[in-house]
Amino acid sequence: MTETQEPLLCVEGLTIEYQIAHQWQPAIHDVHLSIMPHEIHGLVGESGSGKSTLGAGILGDLPPLARHADGHIFFEGRDLATLTPAEWQMVRGHRIAFVPQNPLEALNPTLTIGTQMAEVTRTHLGLSHKDALKQAGEMLAQTNLPDPIATLQRYPHQLSGGQQQRVMIAMALSTRPRLLILDEPTTALDVTTRAVILELVRTLIREKEAAALYISHDLGTIAQLCDTVTVLYAGEVMETASVQSLFAKPLHPYTSGLLASLPSRASGDQSRLATIKGAAPSLVDRPTGCVFAPRCPVVIDKCAEKPPLERIEGQRSVRCWRWHEIAAGTLDPRQPAVPAALETTRSSDEVVLSVGHLRKTYQDGGFWQSKSGVQAVSDVSFNVPRRSTIGIVGESGSGKTTLARAIVALTEADAGSLTLLNQPISLHLAHRDASTLQNLRYVFQNPGDSLNPYHTVRSAIGRTIRHLRKDEHSTQDVEQTLQQVLTAVGLTSAYADRYPSQLSGGEKQRVALARAFAAQPALVLADEPTSALDVSVQAVILNLLKDLRAQADASYIVISHDLDVISYLADWIIVLYLGEIMEQGPNSQVRHAPMHPYTEALLMSVPTIPDGTSSKTTLSAKDAPPLLQGDIPSPRHKPSGCPFHTRCPRFLGDICVTQTPPVRAGENGHEICCHIPLDELRTLQTGGA
């Protein structure tokens, strides 16, 4: 870089406070952060860490009841805190642009894309409406939107999530801003779309010579995109470093803990994930010393005193008293790995649930309209052996949730058979007996929504016990079982009297699991059990899921869009696309060649976190297929032949369009549904080796 090495953005000692019960409490405390021109700076933290508040603070757009209490934000040499509203208006959208998390909500539903894009350049660059529209079309073309000119005429709801986010990015970059602030721009998107959008963000930011502050909870995304990372915890900077050094050698115990809790870092399928004990402090009970001290595995007496944010070299800085020891390698800040509580007995041949040719077609159209069917699940068959975990993975729209709901009869399947413990069970909920209900339990994606806010934990779990455990009639029996299941999910008996609003996200999910296991089920279906949770909480719940399976002698069907979560938990993986099984097989085999081109694409989309000892599938870079372009087709217009042919990177030709691919059997029951023979797939995917 030949330019001046003055930072573009320099945050110095920033403190932002929220008013809570008439008291000002810091949400961001003494934050230092600088971004050089052309730098992509990642800001990572869990929910409540203040990362979005920091982003809003830089944009001068704090929510009501928040105030910029101390510190400076210098941008292009000016202190942003001194700007008048009129000056802010010149900076926002012109010098600093913003890309939000949820593009559908962030776009005005009643204005066309063209109008919304054009008003930015009309305001800031003084273009005429016609020129602005022309420029908007050019910007959209650069984001690889299929039909940019037609898109200008469309309304937000007519675009897919990925397309909407492209619009947001194009809009943000249309004035060639110096700095882009992106707040979780890919969190609301599907894995495959996420990978494409990340690639686009990186290319465009480089091309437009902008710098960026990329806010995310997802370490993988940060690793893939950013040059530098700042780790935020409880509103304070724990560590700032280049991406390479942060992931190779984290200096702060919190960073180490966060990295160790990633499911992709699990060393073997029997191991537990490392977790960070306790929970992040709330705004009102921040520790006075080091904010991380209460949860730190290597805490010492000195930590009662707040450590300074020490500049080490270049951009690297850390806020820890013991970083010298960690850097020298004399101190390992990671939580000692706890061995699995119980060695899981390997799954037996006994089949708990057998799903045969299950089909679900949603009937579309009301009274006045002609009927059209939307095939959500078509002809799905698989078995769940006792003590095993079946993982179902796929993008949104793949039919995975419909499949799970059809099994528990929340959605009525049209055809097919279900056999539970060798007894055929009805596809209709009303025809199922109590023992079926007791043996088949469901854990919903969002525990906050699935717990009745007006029922205590005792009442929620107690109901399940009373209704489904016919052997337990007396109040004492119910109470005893309640205490047992609470203990099993790691909650004390004090939680029995709490209401859902008094629980954290992780605690709510524990209660939901306790409620499922209170019935002593044979099979638990968990729909995205951790997707609403933070990384460190996710690790705790994933460990808990493994422990419970061993203790309760139960089986699982786990549904997730996250391949890392699935491959951490599952023995058997089913890859679903538009309601059809593309591939299924043992966990160890599904993630390695030969695999279905869709599975391959999903794997490619998961950002790899560099750690030197990556156990991930290695795809030779040269032969790696391009990232999946486009969106999953609507099940309403399901492609003929192989449903994946419209996006398949290994598309053969007419045969994929006209003929249903054969199911090719591999070893150990591994099945791949593809026109390409397995040997050929293996050759393609291992780069000819």
Add this chain to the structure above:
Amino acid sequence: MIRYLARRVALLLITLLLTSIIVFALTQFLPGDIARLILGRDASPQTVNDFRQRFGLNDPLPMQYVHWLSGLAQGNPGRSFSAGNPPVMPLVQSRLSNSLRLAALTLLLSVPLSITVGVIAALYADTWVDGLISLISLAVVGLPEFVTGIVLINVFALGLHWFEATSLVRDSYTLGEWLRVLILPALTASFVLFGYITRLTRAGMIEELKKPYVRTAVLKGLPYRQIIVRHVLRNALLPTITVIAISTGWLMGGLVVIENVYNYPGLGSLLIEAVNQKNLPVLQTVVVLVVFIYAVSNLVADILYAVLNPRVRLG
């Protein structure tokens, strides 16, 4: 959109047909013999029978209904029971046009003002401005029409002599003369609408201002005015516009009290007269007409909503 429209119009016709059946059936259940009631106790059986014959009251009920409905559809719902038996239609027509004038002036007075005030209340939400507006609009909406009507008459007609206290209406009136007659009843009706529309606009604005797209617009660096006018207002007014369209139905057929206070010859007062005189042909026609106006204004509301909301229009 065409399909949607066709469906809505079909529904409207069905609604009207059902209403006509209900109205016809209900009027048959009025206590006592209609002919006897109209002609009085002293009428001879011969006169009563003549009356029944003339108005087809001796025919079987379904026949009477079909006869009435086909007349109604052709714009000739028959003759009134009142003295001289004038045809119903011209009477209803003149009342309809009076009601239209009153409704139009009321909307003209209340809509722009109440939307403006509602927007101001939302932009200054939770300040004294908002508090004052809330207080006024609540007070106005809470006062019954006859109270505001009588106060207005006392102040502007009897006290200041600016306007007439009662509304003598002639078709030969000039625009100025019409305004003099219409202004007080229209003002009274406006008070009711004002409170309603103001509060609805305020709620719509406040809800809309919280939406993430407003933050996007702010962070795009757009001028404040443009954000409010181009982005927020249109979306915030969607529910308000629907309510305005529907209240047109009320303005046309529901102003019974106001028309009574001012002695204004609109549809509402005609309805009351018809009920009092047991004037069945008039009553039936007015009720069907009012239902028709309600149905049409509902339809207009839905169409407006669809036109302004691309999510409905373009599915």
